[in-house]
Amino acid sequence: MTPLKGIKVLDLSQEITGPFCSMQLSDGGAEVIKVEPVDGDWTRKLGEKIKGESSLFMSLNRGKKGIALNLQEAKGRDIVLKLAKKADVLIEDFGPGRAEEMGIGYDRLSKENPKLIYCAISPFGTVGPYADYPASELEIQSMAGFQWFLGETGGEPVRLGVDMAGTTGGIWSFIGILSALFNRKASGKGQKIDSSQFLNMIMMYTYIITAHHNPDLPGGWHFTGPFDHQENGYKTLDRALMFGMPIDAEKAQKGWEEFCRKVGLDALLEDPYFREKGMKMIGIGRDAQEFKPVIEPALENKTAAEIKAIVEGVGGYSAVFKTVEDILGEPQVAAVDMVQELDHPVAGRIKTIGIPWKLKDTPLKMQGPPPTLGQHTDEVLKSIGYDAKEIGALRGSKIVA
Amino acid sequence: MLNGVRVIDAGGWGVGPIACCLLGALGADVIRFEPPKLDGLYHAGTMQGGAGTAYITAHFNERNIILDLKKEEDRELALKIVATADVIIENHPPGTMAKLKFDYESVCKANPNIIYCASSSYGATGPLANSPSNDPLMQLASGFASLNGPPGSQGEMFRYVASVDFTTSLNIVQSVLLALVAKQTTGRGQKVEMSQLEATLALQTTRISEYFATGKSPMPMGTANPLIVPSQAFRTYDNRYINVSIYREEFWPRLCKALALADLEKDPRFATNADRVKHREELIPLLEEKFAVEPARWWIILLRRNGVPVGPINTVDEIYNDPHIRENKMIVKYNTMWGPALFSNFPLKFSDPPRPIKITGPVKPDKNRKEILAEISGKAGKGKSKR
Numbered sequence: 001m002t003p004l005k006g007i008k009v010l011d012l013s014q015e016i017t018g019p020f021c022s023m024q025l026s027d028g029g030a031e032v033i034k035v036e037p038v039d040g041d042w043t044r045k046l047g048e049k050i051k052g053e054s055s056l057f058m059s060l061n062r063g064k065k066g067i068a069l070n071l072q073e074a075k076g077r078d079i080v081l082k083l084a085k086k087a088d089v090l091i092e093d094f095g096p097g098r099a100e101e102m103g104i105g106y107d108r109l110s111k112e113n114p115k116l117i118y119c120a121i122s123p124f125g126t127v128g129p130y131a132d133y134p135a136s137e138l139e140i141q142s143m144a145g146f147q148w149f150l151g152e153t154g155g156e157p158v159r160l161g162v163d164m165a166g167t168t169g170g171i172w173s174f175i176g177i178l179s180a181l182f183n184r185k186a187s188g189k190g191q192k193i194d195s196s197q198f199l200n201m202i203m204m205y206t207y208i209i210t211a212h213h214n215p216d217l218p219g220g221w222h223f224t225g226p227f228d229h230q231e232n233g234y235k236t237l238d239r240a241l242m243f244g245m246p247i248d249a250e251k252a253q254k255g256w257e258e259f260c261r262k263v264g265l266d267a268l269l270e271d272p273y274f275r276e277k278g279m280k281m282i283g284i285g286r287d288a289q290e291f292k293p294v295i296e297p298a299l300e301n302k303t304a305a306e307i308k309a310i311v312e313g314v315g316g317y318s319a320v321f322k323t324v325e326d327i328l329g330e331p332q333v334a335a336v337d338m339v340q341e342l343d344h345p346v347a348g349r350i351k352t353i354g355i356p357w358k359l360k361d362t363p364l365k366m367q368g369p370p371p372t373l374g375q376h377t378d379e380v381l382k383s384i385g386y387d388a389k390e391i392g393a394l395r396g397s398k399i400v401a
Numbered sequence: 402m403l404n405g406v407r408v409i410d411a412g413g414w415g416v417g418p419i420a421c422c423l424l425g426a427l428g429a430d431v432i433r434f435e436p437p438k439l440d441g442l443y444h445a446g447t448m449q450g451g452a453g454t455a456y457i458t459a460h461f462n463e464r465n466i467i468l469d470l471k472k473e474e475d476r477e478l479a480l481k482i483v484a485t486a487d488v489i490i491e492n493h494p495p496g497t498m499a500k501l502k503f504d505y506e507s508v509c510k511a512n513p514n515i516i517y518c519a520s521s522s523y524g525a526t527g528p529l530a531n532s533p534s535n536d537p538l539m540q541l542a543s544g545f546a547s548l549n550g551p552p553g554s555q556g557e558m559f560r561y562v563a564s565v566d567f568t569t570s571l572n573i574v575q576s577v578l579l580a581l582v583a584k585q586t587t588g589r590g591q592k593v594e595m596s597q598l599e600a601t602l603a604l605q606t607t608r609i610s611e612y613f614a615t616g617k618s619p620m621p622m623g624t625a626n627p628l629i630v631p632s633q634a635f636r637t638y639d640n641r642y643i644n645v646s647i648y649r650e651e652f653w654p655r656l657c658k659a660l661a662l663a664d665l666e667k668d669p670r671f672a673t674n675a676d677r678v679k680h681r682e683e684l685i686p687l688l689e690e691k692f693a694v695e696p697a698r699w700w701i702i703l704l705r706r707n708g709v710p711v712g713p714i715n716t717v718d719e720i721y722n723d724p725h726i727r728e729n730k731m732i733v734k735y736n737t738m739w740g741p742a743l744f745s746n747f748p749l750k751f752s753d754p755p756r757p758i759k760i761t762g763p764v765k766p767d768k769n770r771k772e773i774l775a776e777i778s779g780k781a782g783k784g785k786s787k788r
Contacts, residue, residue, distance in 0.1 A: 137626075
């Protein structure tokens with residue numbers, strides 16, 4: 001048995017956040033019907049393709065049934081109303097007030113299905129001055145202060161390469177939906193959840209907010225000035241790396257001296273300043289940046305792997321800047337089953353990132369490949385009482401695809 | 402939401418405790434087992450009132466009892482508390498809990514239906530299973546850091562936010578909720594394993610999809626986006642930057658109108674996103690030139706008025722004073738034993754009960770010993786604390 005067996009999810013959302021959430025619900029065992037516009041989810045048109053199929057779309061939609069509906073038309077919305085009656089969970093990202101305008105808002109749907117859990121995803125939520133502003137990953141990251149901790153002062157801004165607002169927005173929505181499902185067992189009632197990408201990102205900022213307002217430091221802990229150097233590690237013959245010595249002071253001193261000798265920095269040890277402070281200066285932060293000109297010349301003829309081995313040999317820690325290719329090639333990734341394969345009707349055998357949680361008594365399993373556009377339209381419409389003739393007519397008038 | 406669920410925080414540093422706090426915000430009764438010397442985070446980083454601010458951040462919504470699991474007496478007491486719990490969460494290095502005789506198998510003897518979530522660095526099996534890690538190291542080791550940085554660089558670490566740790570905490574919450582929902586049907590608890598590596602790989606899903614298609618690792622692009630053009634920062638007249646993304650086609654004519662660049666809208670080279678990705682090198686200089694003639698504030702107002710996605714680069718102080726964050730009460734303040742402290746509020750809003758579901762500030766270590774002991778001795782019944 002999978003944890004969400006028997007749970008029906010109707011996902012009306014597009015792009016990253018909602019689809020990531022419903023994919024994780026599918027991994028948990030739920031039956032997910034993904035509703036796309038008749039010309040497809042926007043991500044189908046984006047990015048790299050495998051035999052014409054968007055790799056981005058496929059990475060976010062495995063294990064779902066796909067139907068294509070024109071929600072601009074009343075007949076298209078009727079189908080949503082019928083599906084919502086039988087659903088446990090509905091996910092949408094139309095934006096504040098839009099679902100109500102379309103006649104498929106929470107108030108209407110919950111009257112007919114009081115057990116429905118309705119998750120509305122939006123950039124800024126439904127309350128506050130930004131509620132109606134559009135925003136994508138980049139704008140959310142910058143407004144939530146994430147660009148403040150990347151790049152170099154005075155240099156060009158840098159974003160987080162991952163789609164943090166999108167992906168963790170999906171995670172938060174999942175958390176809301178599962179909490180409501182758990183609660184429903186006792187209350188017998190569904191409810192509405194508002195999941196805002198921006199507010200979710202501010203939650204992730206909580207350590208910074210506490211530290212910055214530390215009343216014991218005048219003006220708080222300033223995340224400016226000394227703290228704003230780019231942390232890009234030490235250059236080597238190949239990859240950059242970061243490293244440091246053990247926390248224990250005695251071990252750190254011994255390790256540092258040994259390290260210096262092994263990389264040919266013996267001369268540094270003759271200088272009391274570097275002999276005593278060096279081991280504290282090499283980790284991360286301002287000191288490491290300022291120490292670079294001193295230490296990098298000794299590393300430039302060695303590979304990152306060689307330096308890592310030396311550091312670990314003296315009891316220190318280090319990490320190399322790995323690429324996606326590097327990490328996916330690690331046997332560890334295979335050991336925890338984090339790259340899996342699926343057979344897609346068009347793209348053939350595709351790779352996909354695995355499920356991060358291992359539940360021993362109720363193991364999770366991917367339910368299948370991502371759907372092609374409208375792949376399950378007929379099947380799903382038949383399940384709610386449409387016959388072949390009606391489906392043909394809907395398709396003819398471009399209400400379904 | 403999670404009323405009647407009791408969670409034991411047997412974790413350390415940030416990852417396990419933050420997950421417990423969030424379950425607490427959802428209504429669970431969380432009891433923290435504090436080690437006698439207090440958690441490592443208590444003694445680390447920037448300090449206020451004698452405690453690390455990160456410790457203060459990571460322990461809201463919890464009750465606290467000091468227990469030395471190395472001592473048999475305390476271990477027995479801890480097992481009695483666990484017998485009343487539904488969930489236990491730990492994130493210590495592999496083998497730590499077994500050595501304390503507090504692993505799943507040992508705890509099961511006291512509570513066969515416990516949900517035991519063990520979060521590690523790299524996963525429970527495999528060649529790196531016993532390797533320690535932390536947020537900065539995992540950022541580098543998982544490929545996460547390779548995606549950040551100026552074009553042509555090898556990547557850079559994301560400073561201070563501990564987003565990889567936080568994402569792992571969120572994954573703990575997800576897996577525990579799945580196990581709680583499963584238990585409603587099966588009646589059984591279970592062991593749940595997850596790790597920072599697995600959580601961080603899932604976080605990179607969208608970017609890794611590029612690698613699956615091309616066989617080439619995605620590389621840093623500053624603020625730009627490989628799939629969407631334009632989506633990047635532009636320098637403005639006052640030497641600041643604003644971020645602008647045309648992430649749906651409807652925004653393109655709006656941007657052209659706002660910039661008074663009617664010719665661009667008609668230019669077939671830039672007609673669709675696919676065209677703009679192809680002609681990125683031709684388009685971006687035209688936009689850069691235009692954005693350079695007015696200050697950031699001007700563009701933000703103008704673009705918002707025209708319904709174009711635009712984002713200023715906010716600092717921590719700007720976030721604190723942000724009217725949207727204020728109106729959503731996203732930052733809350735508590736008077737703790739270490740002085741006043743600010744936290745992010747729980748971000749989700751539910752219709753029943755509405756937010757904040759339950760937020761209480763962090764407490765003094767061992768503060769709740771008496772009441773917890775009374776509860777397990779039956780004096781207060783097996784009922785969960787109402788606080």
